[in-house]
Amino acid sequence: MTCERVKPTNFPKGDWVYYFHPHCYQGKQDRWIKEYLGPYLVVDNTSPVNVTLQAYPRAPKFTVHIDKVKPFTGKTPRSWLEASKEDSRLAEVDNNLPELSSEEDSAEVNAMDH
Secondary structure (H helix, E strand, C coil): CCCCCCCCCCCCCCCEEEEECCCCCCCCCHHHCCCEEEEEEEEEEEECCEEEEECCCCCCCEEEEHHHEEECCCCCCCCHHHHHHHHHHHHHHHHHCCCCCHHHHHHHHHHHHC
8 A cells, every 4th residue: 555645755864854743832823833843864764655763873763754754954964874884894994903912012012112
């Protein structure tokens, strides 16, 4: 089953978006209430009509329909998805480096002192 009335939009992983989340506040007119929250990072596309969002690296992820999302228009924040890829690359480089024994370490330290 597909949603036939959904506008065909694509929010790829790594895009920044606003999330539509209307609130009802007693004593306030609707026009003074911010209905869009964000920016949120698109972490995953779970289906053609659903995306998973996250506000910051340790925030809980949540899945929403693409009708409740619109593109972020502003200075693009730094993505932590790219940072995690760099961290994993650095970990791979560290794992590939040969480990020095304690005798070699002390020999290197002595050579640096002289």
